Each structure stands twice: as structure tokens, then as C-alpha cells.
Amino acid sequence: LRTINADPGNISQVLESLFSWVISGSANDIIGNVYSVLTNTFSLLFSTLISIMFAVIVLFNKQTVVKEGFYLMRAYLSKKRYAKTVHILSLIRNTFTSYIGGTCTECIILATLVMFFASLFQIPFAFLAGILVGIGALIPMFGALAAAIIAALLIAVDTPIEGLYFIILFICIQQVEGNFIYPNVVGKSVGIPPIYVMIAVTLGANVAGILGMVFFIPIFSCLYQLIKEDASKRIEIKDKKEGLLNE
Known part of the structure; x- marks a missing residue:
């Protein structure tokens, strides 16, 4: 009513102004925005549902998929390339399995510690705070801290001083x-120096957001190990050539 400048007491004026507002095309923007939001939402939900269904189907048929994949590689790749491809796939499988398993274990440990000590010091919403911190810890580097700040704000709504105590406890x-805990649970599974972890997190955040921050670390770990193996082989070959030349 404020938009069309109509007097709510005069129904005829309201209807006339509303009809003019619709005719002028102002309502099209609202209808178009609502349609766009609904379309994008249903498209995202449908894509997510299809992805989950496809992932479940592949999971239940993983032995067949893997067996046929290796069969095709043996048929179309040379023996040397086949061995190299199998080695790379095994490295990717082991790295991702170790990293994801270690990260989930570390998140559970951190959430349990936060719940236990928050309950011990009688800080409100201890269970909720532990859950938030555990989920936030899935994001490397700053996820747990960001989740702890959110939990502290929720606690501060009830008791401000307890929110400050929670931040100190979390630190x-x-x-x-x-x-x-982290070096023994996750650090060994990554196998790359901390500086490369920061580079992986930064690049992952720029490329794919939160998912990039999570998955670029094992990707970097695989590349790091492959480059390290290749460099070692090249140095070994050069040393052998130099040794033969010296002889």
C-alpha cells in the first residue's frame, strides 16, 4: 500500500491504484524474482537428490565398476602406463581415505573435549557448542575457530560472561x-609441510569455496608425493649417468 500510495480506507482507490501498479509492470519484477528463487531451489534439490542416488548406486556396485575399470585399462594401456595408473589411483585412494578418516576422527575428539570441559565448568549449551565446533573443524585452519565464535555468541545471549569463558576454554x-592430537591423527595422513597446507586451503577456497578448502589438501598431498617420487627417480637416473661417466 505504501508503494502504490493508496489510502487503505478507500477501497476503490486501493483497487484502482493496485490495478495501475500491476499494469505498469512493477509486479513482473516480484513474480520473476519469486519464480527464479523457486526454480533455482528446486533445481538444486533435484540435482542433490540425483547425485546422492547416483553415489549410492555406485557405492553398491563399486566392485563391478572397479573391476571393469581395471579391465579396460589393461586392454587399452601399455604395461608400463597401466602400472603407473594403478599406482596413482592407489595413492589417491589411500590419501583421501586416510585424510577423511583422520579429519572425522579429529572432529569427534575436538567436539567431545569441548562438550566435556564446557559441561565440567557448567557453561550453558555445552552440547550444542561441541556439535558446532565439531562440524566447523571439518573446514581446515579456521573452521573450528569460526564455529567457536558462533557458539560463544549463542552462549553470550544467555550469559555474556560465560561466552567469554567459553572462548578462553576453546583456545x-x-x-x-x-x-x-591433530599432528598424530591428521598430520600423518596428509604428509605435506604446513606451508603447502596453507597454499592448498587458499587455492581451494578461491576455486570451490568450503568444499575446495576441504578437498584441496588431499589433492595437494597426492601431487606432492607424485612429484617427490618423480624427482627422486630423476635424481637417481642422473646419479647413475654421472657415475658411469666418471668410470
Whole structure:
């Protein structure tokens, strides 16, 4: 009513102004925006549902898919390329399995520690805070801290001083977790220096957002190990050639 400048007490004026507003095309923008939002939402839900169904089907038939994949590689690749491809696929499988398993384990440990100590110090919403921190820890580097800040704000709504206490408690827990738990649970599965982890997280965030931050670390780990193996072989070949030349 404010948009069409109509007097709510005069029904005829309201109807006339509303009809003029629709005729002028102003309603098309609203209808178009609503249609676009609904279309995008249903498209996203449909794509997600199809992806989950396809993933479940592949999971139940993984032995057949893997067997036929290796069969085709043996048929169309040379023996040397086949061995190299199998090695790369095994490296990718082991790296991703170790990284995802280690990350999930670390998230559960961190969530349990937050729940336990928050409950021990009688901080409200201890269970909710632990769940938030555990989910946030799936995102490398800053995910757990961001989740802890959100949890602290929720706690501060009830008791402001308790929100501050929770942040202090989380910092203490994260120091122990980062120095003792994370290197043993996740660090060994990654196998790359910390500087490369930061590069992987930065590139992943720019390329694919949160999913990129999560999955670029094992991708970088695979590339790092493959380049390291190739460099070692090249150095070994050069050393042999130099040794033959010296002889």
C-alpha cells in the first residue's frame, strides 16, 4: 500500500491504484524474482537428490565398476602406463581415505573435549557448542575457530560472561588439540609441510569455496608425493649417468 500510495480506507482507490501498479509492470519484477528463487531451489534439490542416488548406486556396485575399470585399462594401456595408473589411483585412494578418516576422527575428539570441559565448568549449551565446533573443524585452519565464535555468541545471549569463558576454554583446548592430537591423527595422513597446507586451503577456497578448502589438501598431498617420487627417480637416473661417466 505504501508503494502504490493508496489510502487503505478507500477501497476503490486501493483497487484502482493496485490495478495501475500491476499494469505498469512493477509486479513482473516480484513474480520473476519469486519464480527464479523457486526454480533455482528446486533445481538444486533435484540435482542433490540425483547425485546422492547416483553415489549410492555406485557405492553398491563399486566392485563391478572397479573391476571393469581395471579391465579396460589393461586392454587399452601399455604395461608400463597401466602400472603407473594403478599406482596413482592407489595413492589417491589411500590419501583421501586416510585424510577423511583422520579429519572425522579429529572432529569427534575436538567436539567431545569441548562438550566435556564446557559441561565440567557448567557453561550453558555445552552440547550444542561441541556439535558446532565439531562440524566447523571439518573446514581446515579456521573452521573450528569460526564455529567457536558462533557458539560463544549463542552462549553470550544467555550469559555474556560465560561466552567469554567459553572462548578462553576453546583456545586452551585447541592448543592441546593442535599440538598433540591433530599432528598424530591428521598430520600423518596428509604428509605435506604446513606451508603447502596453507597454499592448498587458499587455492581451494578461491576455486570451490568450503568444499575446495576441504578437498584441496588431499589433492595437494597426492601431487606432492607424485612429484617427490618423480624427482627422486630423476635424481637417481642422473646419479647413475654421472657415475658411469666418471668410470
